[in-house]
Amino acid sequence: MKKLYEYSATELAALLRAKEVSAAEIATSSLDRIAAVEDQIDAYLTVTADEALATAKRVDEKIAAGEEIAPLAGIPIAIKDNICTKSIKTTCASRMLENFVPPYDATVMEKLNAQDIVVTGKVNMDEFAMGGSCENSYFKKTKNPWDTSRVPGGSSGGSAAAVAACEVPLALGSDTGGSVRCPASFCGIVGLKPTYGAVSRYGLVAFASSLDQIGPFGRTVDDVSLLYGAICGRDVRDATSRETALGKVEGSVKGLRLGIPKEYFGEGISAEVKASVYAAAEQLRGLGAEIVEISLPSTDYALAAYYIISSAEASSNLARYDGVKYGFSGNREGTLNDLYLSTRSQGFGAEVKRRIMLGTYVLSSGYYDAYYKRAKLLQNVIAKEFANAFTKCDAILTPVNPTTAFRLGEKCDDPVQMYASDVCTVTVNIAGLPGISFPCGKDGAGLPIGMQVIGPKFSETRLLSIAKSYETAVGGFAVKEM
Template identity: 55%
Template sequence: MTIAGATTADLMAAVASGETTAVEVAQAFLDRIEAHDGSIDAFLHVSKENALAQAAEVDTKRRSGQPLGKLAGLPIAIKDNLCTKGEPTTCSSRMLEKFVSPYDATVIERLRAADAVLIGRTNLDEFAMGSSTENSAFKTTRNPWNVAHAPGGSSGGSAAAVAAGMAPLALGSDTGGSIRQPAGFCGVVGLKPTYGRVSRYGLVAFASSLDQIGPMANDVHGAALLLEAIAGGDPLDSTCLPEAVPSYTSTLEEPIAGLRIGVVRSHYGEGLDAEVNAALQRAIEQYEDMGATIVDVEMPHQQYSVATYYVIAPCEASSNLARYDGIHYGYRAPQFDDMIDLYARSRGEAFGAEVKRRIMLGTFALSAGYADQYYNKALKVRRLIRRDFDKAFEQCDVILTPIAPTPAFKIGEMADDPLAMYLSDIFTIGANLAGVPGISLPAGFSSSGLPIGMQLLAPALQEERLLRVARMFERATDWHTRRPQLST
């Protein structure tokens, strides 16, 4: 078996049977990173020694017959906005370039408890703001399928790492599509859970009412396994849901009889790339072939979702990022006149253009005289968007949509037009506004060899359904088995 690029199920079986060890697995992925990350730049930091030590501990436990966690010995890449004790947590920002977290995020604690191997920290758009990972202050991650193209974002480093076989699993975070869109661009599986399904404690906040941590993997089983390990109530996060976590992996192979798939016809018109459209139509047909019923659903307020999102997310972000002021941690400008100048220079010098833009937008939209017109209005439209989902889910079990209007765009292509970049989030944003789960999975390739993803959405807390429906498609297709050819 080739370790790098193998699925989690194969890796677990190989380690369990003694064919290989956790240390060998970790070493194989570290070697893969060593060999290829120079051209992909998915990682900001590779935790070589810690990873090998964790793997060795797993092997010791296994040999001595101690109980092992769900993720025993599986290497996991961590998006660099998840606080990990004793490790840099930079959010790809100059602001936190030297920040070392003194505590673990809840998901990190759960990964440790599940005996996972934390292999390294992946690149992202600064503070998770962006859809291309080009907004990183440190490096530009490349799409493993074509290094001239962006991996998507903001979890572009995690998506690229999985796609390039540098980790079988990764954690991302998704505020407006930041797991699903890069998963789609890189041809891997990415799941944004129901808001509150996974604790946000230790996830560096971008927009608190929209942020969710979720799994990325090279197949649906991997995503299910990782979600199982990280989901569930947390007394440290008031917004985290206490509902019991089902065993997603144990029901994964059961197809859903009488499945009703909702389709919003307006998605498949103008503005959607023809090859993406064709791939999605084929996917719909494949579900029909499996016995599913296709139901037309209306989402009349979806056309307002980008506008709604680009008020709410910047408002929350402007507040969440106020703490980076050069006083208690983070960057402080070397020269300043007074306190206001210290704040303004520290922030002005250390934040990148996109972060500044969103802080400015949010500050304006919350300021005296404008809050009603922008912030409060957007909160009301948000409820209407949520009601669209509620109504649609009365008619169907899942909704099938594109992930993005196009396959991965070229690096630099969208850099000068923030609004155009925002508009490309149209298909993913709704799930964040409504709090419902969504999964992105491979559904084809463009003629130029770039992956095309599709999205499935389900009602709140229906991750089990979502994963089963995704797995039905995966079993009927082989898109997920393809791997990019990496130059060495």
């Protein structure tokens, strides 16, 4: 029999309304599941069992009193630990913020709490969201539920692993260069990186402000739609956010032109990944889509542009960690400069320091034009190429990652090799577009392969519809038995 923790958020919401289960039962089932599999997965940094049960109780009381409940009421969710949660530790998986307790909620948390969503806790990530494997966490290494000797992907690895292991049906992550789509792909679930500006970034700890975006995870497209619809829209506290809403996700690709850019199927992409994505494209053609070949010639340069822009912004954003206002504080006995140096040298991990160094270098006197300005100009070129491509097609199909999940430790020694795994995802952030990742097959070892669908700005409804059409055709996405 299907266990309660295996149900999707959409199914749980229906069961709750039919009074077949209580919110307390749902919350308990999720917390028990966390207790049962966490030693294998290591997704959580903080489990908020008491708060979760208290919220569930409130939902049950509302139901008992005959009150209307919100669509996400009583649904368990895990939150990436770089999204501020009032009175709940928010560490960014860094020693720097090990004991940081935000005095406020991020806008997305205000919206979700208003719906009485059940937050089960805060989940692991690469430190300050810098990484693609979740191995850069100061606290622990999260494992991939499909093979616990492998990484879950990153940086939102805890979010994806928690959903894939059925610890929760939903999770929030953030995506600066692929940090929602990569772990969704490695863990065989659905992840959406919304258009830049579609979701408020207020309360998301900043990494690269012009690229960061909060995004939802789920095991079904309906669940991801439900969560996206709840968090999107304009917020006066984020000047880059825009008014937007989710339309009806029809789940049809009839009449849509789907572009295949040859640059995303180059020699760096494994044969199994290519074959799976091509096969999925064929399937979409069978469902009524037209497949067209397109070209995005500047793709090769995107990775370099991404690492310049994101590291430059990171070096500025992370200047705030000075050991004075909040967070880790180093040597307070010497000069102010001693305090800065010791705080930052001991509080940040190796990858964060590397990005700060790179960002400081590309912004330093004499190098700005050669690096940062060149990268920003290239950003415009890439965005224009996408805009041009969207005159020929309605959405673009690509792989998410060049390979399936790699082994823990496999790429730790070579930053350039690690960065190269972002090659298919960074362009989306650079151009400010939405992108969705969903499972489209498995490799020889049984590890999930993800397909990415990229659309024009604010085309989330279309992307979700394409994903749903595929999901329905394959009879739903597989869930790993644990």
